[in-house]
Amino acid sequence: MTGPAAAIVGIGATGFSKGSGRSELRLAVEAVHAALADAGLGPEDVDGMVTFTMDTSPEITVAQAAGIGELTFFSRVHYGGGAACATVQQAALAVATGAARVVVCYRAFNERSGRRFGAGVQRREPSAEGTALGWTLPFGLLTPASWAAMAAQRYLHTYGLTPEVFGRVAVTARRYAATNPAAYFHGRPLTLAEHAASRWIAEPLRLLDCCQETDGGQALVVTSLERARDLPRPPVLVAAAAQGAGRAQEQMTGFYRGDLAGLPESRVVARGLWRASGLGPGDIDVGILYDHFTPYVLMQLEGYGFCGPGEAADFAAEARLPLNTHGGQLGEAYLHGMNGIAEAVRQLRGTAVNQVPGAERALVTAGAGVPTSGLVLTGDG
Template sequence: MSLRRADSLGGRAAIVGIGATEFSKDSGRSELKLAVEAVQSALDDAGLTPADVDGLVTFTMDTTPEITLAQAAGIGELSFFSRIHYGGGAACATVQQAVLAVASGIAEVVVCYRAFNERSGRRFGSGVQKREPSAEGAALGWNLPFGLLTPASWVAMAAQRYLHTYGLTPDAFGHVAVTGRRHASRNPAAYFHGRPITLADHAASRWIVEPLRLLDCCQETDGGQAIVVTSAERARDLPRPPALITAAAQGAGRAQEQMTSFYRDDLTGLPEMGVVARQLWRTAALAPSDIDTAILYDHFTPFVLMQLEEFGFCGPGEGADFVAADALPLNTHGGQLGEAYLHGMNGIAEAVRQIRGTSVNQTPDAANVLVTAGTGVPTSGLILSRSYG
């Protein structure tokens, strides 16, 4: 008798509820309150109640513990709770954890959540603050003394090498920024609703860390987002069309660090996303041509181009031309550049809307949607589908 392979989990669980707070720069309430609001909204969307929930998954960076959230949201007994590390790289992996719990019978209804006051509270973009001694802190000690203190400075190293290798200028990144803001301008939930930009606006924005301009960097947001996962069988009896989880993967590359993997042989790609891509294509039995919409983690524009290349949508160095040609609907909610920076969880929600047919920038007949999590760090990805098999 052979053991069931992990890659046979596809289609056994589905996302049945999504919910979020408003996206702002000053929420005026605690991160716990944001989390509770998002979870309640997601459960309402799913046609479920707190009493139905028996599993919770969040990020190690989240300040709202699973048990505290359960108490505040009126959730009863829990049979499963888990956390994923590495910042935005955790987003899709929270759903993967939920799938594993549901498919194995450990839990029946699992809520994945993320809530923070990232603009009015702790601002990740402000750089490394005081850290207690740790292995992670020691690793950062190789870079911090030389002024590499912020995520933008870490990404700029790889971005500069990418431009040099392929003979490009920083204008190559502008297509990603313009695309995200175009979609955000039509999205009432987006912070930049009604405010599109042009390539000229991108080129005129101030330098943050060369070759990154202001419009290459995602915004900072206060807010919360929650995702409800249950079995495909139970999903059929719920009010919303399910977004079946066709594939889910995590990935870390060789010589992987947290956004400072500068000792690799090549800085022009994202090997950790390549690990995810290979798993997703194999386990879903799909190819780039089968994807109708891509929701790619866009904390910084260069890494969107590299993701397109890692997934095989285009060749190395061809990402900018691919985006400029509108060859694939990309970040139809506006992304983290245009809608909100929720560590990628709002991207998963947009993928669900695409499958349901309710996105404000709907791709006609979207059947398969790719979603990715944070880049430059150990990461994760999903393929959501209308049907499976």
């Protein structure tokens, strides 16, 4: 979609923990109420809700529990973390077409104390979406880390790199997390030596190459740009939003598509974002790149055109673009990328803990290795 016809006007989250002690529904409602309060709106203003699949708190249930009345739009997006930015796209499309006036996007789960996605799919119910896993499960590739490790190994081989390049991504994320009071790893930076000493999960991925498992919730409020300008917070414009799936796309198991060292789905989203926004990689002030696994941060830098194939390790090491200034999912929390969108909003409002001076344009990406999505967000300058 092209924009800006819509803006993010509110962000809200619960605390991030390893044991919330609350139901996922309660976490969702807390995050929704916090986001509405931040926007200067109330439950009575909301007429649209968007979330993910793999969610135990349906839109209608959350609306009822949050005191929201009639809904004219409700939707959910598939493919796990790849859905994060697409929730905002759905909300922006609803606002732009008049299907809804105020839309809340949310994600809440007990992903540490409850269902742990990192444990894999051994007990997954049969489904069309899971069919592709049948090519890998019999050979022991049972978890997301094992699937990502295949692509990571190929990336290192193709460009003659060592796993240390992944460690640099983890160290950067933890450096930002260490100064972010909301982050689980607040006050706990990381060294390359500590990364290298962490245990193997699936070579070449170590424990500290893998994102956290988090209990918590995050919500965002989207409305029209016209209405946004009358609300208390500076609006953050949805300059462009896009989804993308590559040819022969699968869910992190597309080992037969040819190029394992790149992310075709990210390139699809990149083309859509740059075309719709009229911007390019050189115009971006801060990047919030989905960091479920460290290799995918490097591969996304290349897929979105910030550098050439195999050049992302040097690009990231030289800090040519501020990345994941909240600490990312490696350092702050794993909320399927929704907390990353909130960080981009803070950067463009000028209220981030690790504020990038003069930040006016942000790229936010969703989960890579699966059908994915992205956003270009800008200030209202």
